[in-house]
Amino acid sequence: MALEYSFRSAFQSLWREKWINMLSMFTVFSGLLIISLISFFLYNFEVIANRLPERFSIIVYLNEKLSGEEINNVIDTLKKRQDVLSLKYISKDEALKEIKKVLRDSSHILEGLSENPLSSSVEIKLKKDYVTSSAVRQISGEIRMMSGVEDVQSGERIAEAIHLFKRSLQNISIIILAIISSGVIFVSYSTVKILFFRRKEEIDILKLLGATKGFIRAPFIIEGSVIGLIGGGLAAAGILGFYFAVTYRLSVYIPLFKMLILPQEILILLPLTGIMLGIIGSAIAIGRLKP
Amino acid sequence: MALEYSFRSAFQSLWREKWINMLSMFTVFSGLLIISLISFFLYNFEVIANRLPERFSIIVYLNEKLSGEEINNVIDTLKKRQDVLSLKYISKDEALKEIKKVLRDSSHILEGLSENPLSSSVEIKLKKDYVTSSAVRQISGEIRMMSGVEDVQSGERIAEAIHLFKRSLQNISIIILAIISSGVIFVSYSTVKILFFRRKEEIDILKLLGATKGFIRAPFIIEGSVIGLIGGGLAAAGILGFYFAVTYRLSVYIPLFKMLILPQEILILLPLTGIMLGIIGSAIAIGRLKP
Amino acid sequence: MIAFQNVSKHYDNNIVLKDISFSVQKAEMAFITGPSGAGKSTILKLMYMEERPDEGDIVIGDFHLASLKASKIPFFRRGIGIVFQDFKLIDNLTVIDNVALSLRIRGVSEKEVKTLAFTALKKVHLRHKADNFPKSLSGGEQQRVVIARAIVAEPFLVLADEPTGNLDSNTALDIMKVFRGINISGTTVIIATHNRELFRYTGKRVLKLDGGNLIGEEVG
């Protein structure tokens, strides 16, 4: 049948032009590898950047004279706020212990004190989206109004820095990925186009002999998808190898690298993308096929 | 003359196959842009990482009973050490001020003290190369032995972390750059090779007509270097544009980006690399030219 | 069965065919002759639609070429076997696969393909070159492969452009026998040639072309 012929013809041509086909395969491979390597790093940067807001906290100093029950009321009210992720009560005694830690050997200077002069406080972590200077300003203003609250220490500027760092990282990620992806796409396209020019004569002859578009296209598309599949598979193997090299070998030195995440879907996604690229590439290269 | 013909022939063919030539140009452009973008980021990471050791310091606590002269002696001895980059004397009073800052509102607890219980200290910055755990351990051991020194606080683990972070960054930079560069080289090579296959028939005819290798090669090499020059020039323009976009637009949000450095040499280096790539590419593609 | 109706064709400012009208009957064998550049190949190209006429219409069987939809062209062409003047063999297929291509395009089952292709090759005395690639054949051998490819699928119309230009006269006569054979079994055959030997004493109609004009007919 025609399908049998298409497959045979595709594989014959894969073999006959193995040299050029290997080059196209490497193009797909390199392209996908470059894109996924960069995505991998940007993704992990994002993951780390996303945890930054967790480091940010607002300290609410409570009035010294509050009773235990009143303190619980304040905490409950704070907990109910939609912008609060979690909170932690720090009693006077805990605060004093912290200070003693900071003073190190010299902590004996505090021993003469008859009474603990510190306030008890509540440390609030905000939900991610509220870590911006304006939100933090508003929230600390609201909390400052609450009865029983003596002072709020908020560090709006730190919140703003975290917020902007995240946003810029996203922007840069998008710019870099866009530039590099369009580079890779250009190159793949040009490879395919050149490959097509090479076969143009053959295609013209087939048309003159009465071949339909499907008959002409089929072997090219099969060829393209095999090249794409192999290229994509190699890219998946490459990124996997890179990931293990980095996490296993380098994380011995730097534990941070153990945290790097390689989304598993990529191992299936890359070959599939390869096939898709191959098919789309061939289809575009052959073009409209005027009769 | 033959040279005149070579140039005319090269430019005719540049124009005639403008479509394919534009694609090769974009290949060079994308390849160089990708490599320089990544180098740019890695380079700046390095610059930042190289400053990390500056953040590291060793605190030398001095004996409470030292006279001003004895303190000066200790400082002089420390200054003479070859591993010391700079040092800063912190008197008792300054230390107390620091603590008061830390204690914030509650600093009144310290007011009852009749005498300052803190030690005076010296903060030492080490030269870059000595910021490793073993060096730091040895140095602080040596300093601890000095008369007049009561204690040394060194944070070997931080030194080690900084050291390893720098080293890993270098390793990863090299790996990434190697992978991506070989990808780009593969792709450029394949483009050139395919272009050559396309002209193989023409070259064979020229040989049969008695053309020397030089005669055959010259137009190809001229063509290659023009394509490379334009591709490299575009890449230089691209990285410059990217640089200004990032430093001018994003540094409004994040002052950190103002620190990014773009070595100016790259603006000349890129077009030159482009030309070299073009020439080498054509030369390799044409190959040995059997008669 | 084939009719040219006031057909003109030009390239840029070069008028190649001027108001050509003629017709060829079903199962007829006809020749087109004329000097180099007269327009012989152009007439054939118009018939298999590599080119389109500027004016006039061409009718071939049930197909009106001037108004034929692009999507129908492949099916139209499958009724025709063409011997191209410049061969148009596919370099990276073997001789037998080049011939078989004609059959595969027409959807002939693989079982029959080999048998039919070998039969056609045998007719042009090239059975022994079946597994060679076109570039390793002599000029005349290549030309005979093209002829085998044109006749293998038993088209209703064969268009042959200078089919013996690279053949010695004995081989040429052999090839003419092949054409006459398929013509007798009902195929229309149109041969463009400058070689008067081919139609001399055949008793077939010869259209004489010069500078894009049909300057007369004779009987060979």
Next chain:
Amino acid sequence: MIAFQNVSKHYDNNIVLKDISFSVQKAEMAFITGPSGAGKSTILKLMYMEERPDEGDIVIGDFHLASLKASKIPFFRRGIGIVFQDFKLIDNLTVIDNVALSLRIRGVSEKEVKTLAFTALKKVHLRHKADNFPKSLSGGEQQRVVIARAIVAEPFLVLADEPTGNLDSNTALDIMKVFRGINISGTTVIIATHNRELFRYTGKRVLKLDGGNLIGEEVG
């Protein structure tokens, strides 16, 4: 001046030339004839070194081809003008540039190139197609461009492989006049052809080839 000394040539297990010996004198005009696949083109290919003999030596002028260094081949070839059976025109050069290529390769100054190329084109009646590209020429026109390219640089030897396969007999006779013209002015001319018309009544030597054997000589 040209001598084949016991030359044999085979491809894989296909023996194409068997122990061929002959010689052609300086300024002689000689023909090689024989049926399709006889080995005519192979003999010419051996002479311009597209192929190398398996056995024997070929002497052309001062060159012993069996021991000619690769680096000398371009200079050797510049003495020869070749009409290839498959044309070998460069598709993306115009007709005039294809002809001029022969001169440029030989380092002729640009001033003379145009004049000489036009003169050669005029000889084959294609002055008006100078700025066309080869693909837009008829088969016979392309063949004449190849002939113009072969003679334009006034080589000492012209090798023509089936130079009139695509030409009607009038044009072919014209072309033969061109060949005779350069032959009279001292150029050796060797023409491989199956077309007996070309050498009939010329009084020139005709080498007869069949199945790779030199089966005799006649006078045309």
